[in-house]
Amino acid sequence: MHKLLRHGLVSQVVALVLCTLVLPAQARVMPDLYDVVEAVPSRGATDRTAATSRGLERIFVRVTGDAAIGSNPQLQPILRKAQQFVQGFRYTSEDNQLYLHLSFDPQAVGDQVHKLGLPMWPNNRPGTLVWMAVDTLQGGRSALREEDNPELFAAVDAMATERGLPVEFPVMDLNDQRNMPLGNLWAQDERAAERAGVRYNPDATLMGRLLEASGQRWQGNWLLIHGGRSYAFDASGSSLEEVALRGVDEAANLLAQRYAVRPQGNGGQLSAVIVELSGVDSFAAYTEASAYLQELAQVRSADLLSVKGDRMRVALTTSVQLQNLRDALALNRKLRAEAESESIDLSGYRAPLGSAENPLRYSWH
Template identity: 85%
Template sequence: MHKLLRHGLVLPALALLLGVLVLPAQARVIPDLYEVVEAVPSRGTTDRAAASSRGLERVFVRVTGDAAIGSNPQLRPVLQQAQRYVQGFRYSSEDNQLYLHLSFDPQAVSDQVHKLHLPMWPNNRPGTLVWMAVDTLQGGRAALREEDAPELFAAMDAMAIERGLPVDFPVMDLNDQRNMPLGNLWAQDERAAERAGVRYNPDATLMGRVLQASGQRWQANWLLIHGGRSYAFDASGNSLEEVALRGIDEAANLLAQRYAVRPESDSGPRSAVIVELSGVDSFADYTEASAYLQGLAQVSSADLLSVKADRMRVALTTSAHMQNLRDALALNRKLQAEAEGESIDLTGYRAPLGSAENPLRYRWH
């Protein structure tokens, strides 16, 4: 059933033969954050109410990026009335198990997120390419391939869906093996990851090396590479699957921390940030660029200041920190950062980044 829910593009057979760009892992708008499937014992109203509560909690985890959001006492009354947020439901059966498919109202959930001052992780999220190597007591060291461990990869896929994180796995054909040799993967070589990722063009790369320490003891070292930064973390558990799922889970935590929009009380006062876009060559470009900026969850308003030739200046009202805003602007690659202008006057004063004298500069694609 998880395979039916999997995010991502279908991998063309021709691409496998030619070794061209396949399964791109770029930033994606996740369409089904508000849809869940719950196993239920019956079609009764009591079982449906309980499943709705569990399902709505899963939706809040995806939307806020907080895996522990269900323990928030503010959310408890909302979960108890979960059926009020259900937009539609249906039942299905598989292997003698009954499932309830639930679809929740995105606007109603969003309203509660704002009302309760919870973080909001926008649905435009970094596509993440996952590489894994394992060292077992019997088999030794090897790169993990989806075709050799389908149940493990399905479980990782399911965890990614639970967290609302779009993930893909390399096909591990000869091209991948040449660009990402086992030794480089085990060493978590960032240069090799960049080289091997060219055909997939991911926003983020997650590299894991897993060691079987004993019959039921596994240890993993993980490295998340994204936006010019690297985040290392460890995991341990009683099975390969356990430490693999923890890798996906923690990667989602780290990316949510980077991109989630925090309540104003946490983010500080709103301020205006000046952004200058070049490459705006037509009215269609202007309309699309304006809609893109206005649609950012980190931005409450985008006001046009000026248009000159192919350049437009916009004042973005935001409560996000500057680095968080710049991360958001770059995420879906509509904007390419340009070099900062000369912003030092004769007195040696440097104008603040994002000011009228020193705007954030991007080229529109």
């Protein structure tokens, strides 16, 4: 497993609950990616320097989506001068433990990511609904509820924050229990997940079944459902918490692989994709839609081609594959994909999707 586990993951992540800024469950744009909290023994300069280096490594994990980025030799000189990236810091104390709150400069970190040729995972990320069921030697099989297992869910939430993944947990009331019966949850029934997820409207769903194989051995089977695709993976560990944390960790890895963008200049070929937005019926809507397209990490430039009525056409210059661009556009809840047209002329020629004859069509609402 990844090096996130190298310092005793379970105990550290539980401790982070006390000091990490956890985003609201519905958040999908991650505004606090560049803020971390480190436990320190004193306010001395040496301890602050060491904590700042550790904090910057955590920031690079979140920003690149690579849990093992700290072992990258290119990053070591950067971590040694981590204080150059600090925007601000302060101390707090709780239960006789001193904490250093650090805010890093997003622009400086982003520039370094590009300079080193590392992937950049944009801060608009898939909101993920996490369902978990457990089978223990003593208690048998049951669905896990946050109110019954607050420490476990707090640890999972803290891990998700560490990876920059916005998560939400079902409340497991009668409505959830009806839509996601225990048997369907244990079977990782995708139809049940779709039905039960309607009230939460997640971008992705993560389902885990956690089995106690012996007193010291746990097995986790996970299924991540996102964007019409499913990813199954396993995890093992010595405790329920460990296999739960590994599940969220691996889900973050998979989503980062899908959405992370490598900087221009790494050999990627630029292409133009034509996008047509309908429902842009005011200057405010035009301004908001234009700003959104311009700020996409997958887009190098966004050039307005035309405005007609409530429709605007934009040429997006990108080096990512068309499907990756469509995945990114799908994360904005104000965009709704419209049905694709055949775009076949009398000779049988089919216009490529994303071309001027067959643009990507979305409604803005």
